[in-house]
Amino acid sequence: MHQNMTDQNTSLSPLDLETPEKPFLDANELVINMGPQHPATHGVLRVILRLDGERVMGLECVIGYLHRGVEKIGEHRTYTMFNPYVDRMDYVAAVSNGLGYCETVEKLLGVEAPPRAQYIRVILTELNRMASHQLWLGTHALDIGAITPLFYTFRDREEILKIFEKYCGARLTTHAFRIGGLQYEAYDGFEKDVKKFVSFVAPKIDEYEELLTTNRIWLERTKGVGIISGKDCIALGVTGPVLRASGVKWDLRKAQPYANYKNFDFDIPIGQNGDTYDRYIVRMAEFRQSLRIIQQAVDGMPEGPIMAKVPKVIKPPVGEVYHSIEAPKGELGYFIVSDGSTQPYRMRVRPPSFVNLQALDVMCRGAMVADVVAVIGTLDIVLGEVDR
Amino acid sequence: MVTKLKTAYGSGIEPLTYLGQNYMVVDRSLIPEILQVLRNEEQFDYCVDITAVHYPKRDKQFDVLWVLYSYARNERIRVKTLIADGETLPTSVPIWTTANWLEREVFDMFGIKFDGHPDMKRILLPDGWKGHPLRKDYGILQQDNEWVQINLGIESGQ
Numbered sequence: 001m002h003q004n005m006t007d008q009n010t011s012l013s014p015l016d017l018e019t020p021e022k023p024f025l026d027a028n029e030l031v032i033n034m035g036p037q038h039p040a041t042h043g044v045l046r047v048i049l050r051l052d053g054e055r056v057m058g059l060e061c062v063i064g065y066l067h068r069g070v071e072k073i074g075e076h077r078t079y080t081m082f083n084p085y086v087d088r089m090d091y092v093a094a095v096s097n098g099l100g101y102c103e104t105v106e107k108l109l110g111v112e113a114p115p116r117a118q119y120i121r122v123i124l125t126e127l128n129r130m131a132s133h134q135l136w137l138g139t140h141a142l143d144i145g146a147i148t149p150l151f152y153t154f155r156d157r158e159e160i161l162k163i164f165e166k167y168c169g170a171r172l173t174t175h176a177f178r179i180g181g182l183q184y185e186a187y188d189g190f191e192k193d194v195k196k197f198v199s200f201v202a203p204k205i206d207e208y209e210e211l212l213t214t215n216r217i218w219l220e221r222t223k224g225v226g227i228i229s230g231k232d233c234i235a236l237g238v239t240g241p242v243l244r245a246s247g248v249k250w251d252l253r254k255a256q257p258y259a260n261y262k263n264f265d266f267d268i269p270i271g272q273n274g275d276t277y278d279r280y281i282v283r284m285a286e287f288r289q290s291l292r293i294i295q296q297a298v299d300g301m302p303e304g305p306i307m308a309k310v311p312k313v314i315k316p317p318v319g320e321v322y323h324s325i326e327a328p329k330g331e332l333g334y335f336i337v338s339d340g341s342t343q344p345y346r347m348r349v350r351p352p353s354f355v356n357l358q359a360l361d362v363m364c365r366g367a368m369v370a371d372v373v374a375v376i377g378t379l380d381i382v383l384g385e386v387d388r
Numbered sequence: 389m390v391t392k393l394k395t396a397y398g399s400g401i402e403p404l405t406y407l408g409q410n411y412m413v414v415d416r417s418l419i420p421e422i423l424q425v426l427r428n429e430e431q432f433d434y435c436v437d438i439t440a441v442h443y444p445k446r447d448k449q450f451d452v453l454w455v456l457y458s459y460a461r462n463e464r465i466r467v468k469t470l471i472a473d474g475e476t477l478p479t480s481v482p483i484w485t486t487a488n489w490l491e492r493e494v495f496d497m498f499g500i501k502f503d504g505h506p507d508m509k510r511i512l513l514p515d516g517w518k519g520h521p522l523r524k525d526y527g528i529l530q531q532d533n534e535w536v537q538i539n540l541g542i543e544s545g546q
Contacts, residue, residue, distance in 0.1 A: 063512070064510075064512035067513065071522060072522060107407060109408070208390060234434055234459065235484060235485040236485050237436065237485075237490075238486075240531045250459060260482055291396070319406050321405065321407055321409060322409065322464070322466060324436070335437065335439060338500075345441070346442075348439045350436060354489065355490075358485075387512060
């Protein structure tokens with residue numbers, strides 16, 4: 001492993017964007033390796049940093065350590081069998097992955113999940129968005145040096161996982177949805193549990209904010225760090241909260257509504273500066289918007305079937321389709337080619353983390369070494385999804 | 389938009405729709421120009437994805453696809469072209485910076501090279517790996533045993 005590491009090419013490939021800082025001393029550039037096993041890289045990510053003193057002149061990400069060939073597996077499993085695999089990409093937001101996959105196959109089949117199933121899907125997906133953001137907040141703050149928020153967020157995330165466990169038996173890799181709807185009807189007291197959770201967690205979000213939003217150390221570590229403009233975000237294909245914090249008001253739930261999202265009233269929070277602090281503020285606001293959506297979905301949940309008429313053996317007609325959803329990290333897309341058999345001919349996943357990670361180089365140029373950790377955290381990547 | 393492009397480029401473009409999603413099959417020779425036009429004149433400023441599909445029985449073995457989105461129009465379009473094994477494509481990194489990693493992944497998985505790419509090397513698999521796993525002739529259990537033996541010191545990864 002070691003030998004292999006030094007053998008690898010360390011030449012950097014600057015993107016076609018301007019470098020904000022020139023070397024200010026005539027010092028030699030220093031190339032430093034970070035990872036692949038590093039507590040702040042959230043998984044196995046290796047970053048090769050090119051430094052001038054403590055300033056980052058550029059960096060290169062080396063990824064693929066968790067590559068399992070999910071797309072290849074998808075081509076060798078039936079549509080139904082592949083469903084649990086998608087949970088293992090972004091494993092902190094498994095429900096979102098499942099929603100995107102099921103909707104794409106439903107599109108190919110030409111079926112739509114019944115309204116009740118859609119409402120339950122929205123509730124679970126939004127709960128999962130909150131769980132993902134809570135995990136992000138805890139670990140991101142921990143990276144920067146604030147230990148306390150981790151205990152707060154994990155305590156409250158537990159309540160979400162309890163609801164998942166009661167609903168489908170699993171906490172993390174839930175496999176909650178089926179092609180055409182749901183397998184399980186909401187358990188007795190589901191609505192009560194969700195309502196209880198909403199009223200429980202709303203003041204907790206204020207608590208997180210009390211810990212950080214005006215905390216002097218937090219402000220100094222995040223304000224003006226890892227700035228990226230909206231224009232660069234679009235050029236780099238960055239989506240999700242990172243894009244919104246740079247001032248681009250775009251959310252797939254509003255732009256191209258899926259799964260009944262058009263029936264819910266919610267806002268898209270945006271930031272102005274595109275720095276780490278704004279990304280924090282945007283995600284904190286997204287907590288509250290998710291709560292609004294969950295509240296509306298629980299209040300308006302219709303009665304009725306939870307499964308559309310889907311054949312036992314799923315054989316979509318020949319054709320190809322691209323469908324994407326707003327996952328907690330950005331645009332999660334599936335491109336499926338069907339050849340009319342029971343297995344997909346091609347299963348492409350467009351992961352938000354993979355594309356967002358490419359922006360790390362641009363965001364870190366000219367920053368201090370310690371800020372790299374803050375920027376990796378603020379991008380909210382999951383390496384299981386980057387490498388697939 | 390599609391009719392405008394159709395009149396400008398004639399038989400090189402075939403606009404199609406499936407399940408309400410627009411896509412067009414474009415001749416390989418027109419690709420650099422069409423992508424540029426879509427970006428600069430038709431406002432497709434966000435390159436969502438670049439990927440490929442392998443059809444080993446066909447003469448032109450690969451479909452290469454660009455999934456594009458326009459923020460201004462809130463519209464998606466897919467551009468598809470057919471190329472033979474060994475044929476290269478021009479890079480779209482100057483058009484969309486995000487194409488950098490996406491093209492590297494297509495190269496890694498299918499062995500399709502992009503001319504003019506700033507750093508055309510593998511991204512998910514190790515640099516010395518042999519073979520391109522998403523080709524249909526690459527078995528699901530297949531791996532580069534030589535690489536595994538040299539680098540990991542074990543007989544097989546299976």
